[in-house]
Amino acid sequence: MSELATSARPYAVAAFKRAKETGAMQNWSQNLAFMAAVTSNDSISSVVDNPKIGKQSVTDLLLDICQDQIDKEAANFLKLLVQNGRLPLLSTIAALFEEYKAEYEGYLDVQVTSAYELSEESFKALAENLEKSLGKKINMNVAVDKSLIGGVLVRAGDQVIDGSIRGRLQQMQKTLQ
Template sequence: MSELATLARPYAAAVFKRAKETKSTAKWSQSLAFMSAVLSDKEISVVVDNPKVTKERLSALMLDICQGQVDGESANFLKLLVQNNRLTLLPFIAEIFEAYKAEDEGYIDVEVITAYPFSKEEKQKFASKLEKTLSKKVHMNATVDKSLIGGVLVRAGDRVIDGSIKGQLQQLAKRL
């Protein structure tokens, strides 16, 4: 998986650079997300992986499916990926692009897993504390996992803050 991310990084960097030049990061974000969603479909992935399907037919199919969702530059990028046999990198390219976009706009996507659901007020307070801790604007996605017993587990990029009872018990078990 890290090999794929390594291969995807130059494409994502080039797309992000172009998006910044043309002031179209939001448009590129939507296009990449849509193309990634198309590739995640099982029927499409079978066609993409089929060696009997020519690059021209695959390009035509993808452009037909994405019609109206991608502009000229995005379509050219899609053709480039097909011609270079890099279409399977698209989800990684989209993910890395979003990380570049978040860094540029000064926010971070944070996944918060709690044992019990946040109230609206608690969610706002927690988000503001995370913003102070991480020194960035936070886009928080909160989910519930009863197996945590209590507390929260926070994932912000490569940083993990485990304040869950389950995590504390696991740490205690390791020490013993």
């Protein structure tokens, strides 16, 4: 993944800078997400990855598929990726773009995994506590994983907060060994 991120970073940075210049942050976000979804489709990727199909044919195919869903700048970006052989990086470029966008807009994507479905009150309380402790607005996504036994596991960027029973049991097991 780090190799992909290293190769994708210049493209993500360029897209982000252009989005800032034109004030089209949300538009670029949607365009990149759509293009990444198209290129990650198994049927499309088998055609795109076929060395017998030329770059122009791949470009024409992708532009035909994306025609009403992306704007002219995104189409040019797509052409550039095809010409430079960087199309497989599109999902990573989109993910990096979202990270830059979140930082620029002052929020943080937080993945919360809970042992049980959170009530609306618990969701709001957890969101408020995370905003206070992280010092940023958050965009919280919640998933349920019963293997946690109880509590929550929070991932915010590089930071992980493990408040789960499973995590505590694993810590206790390490201590006892």
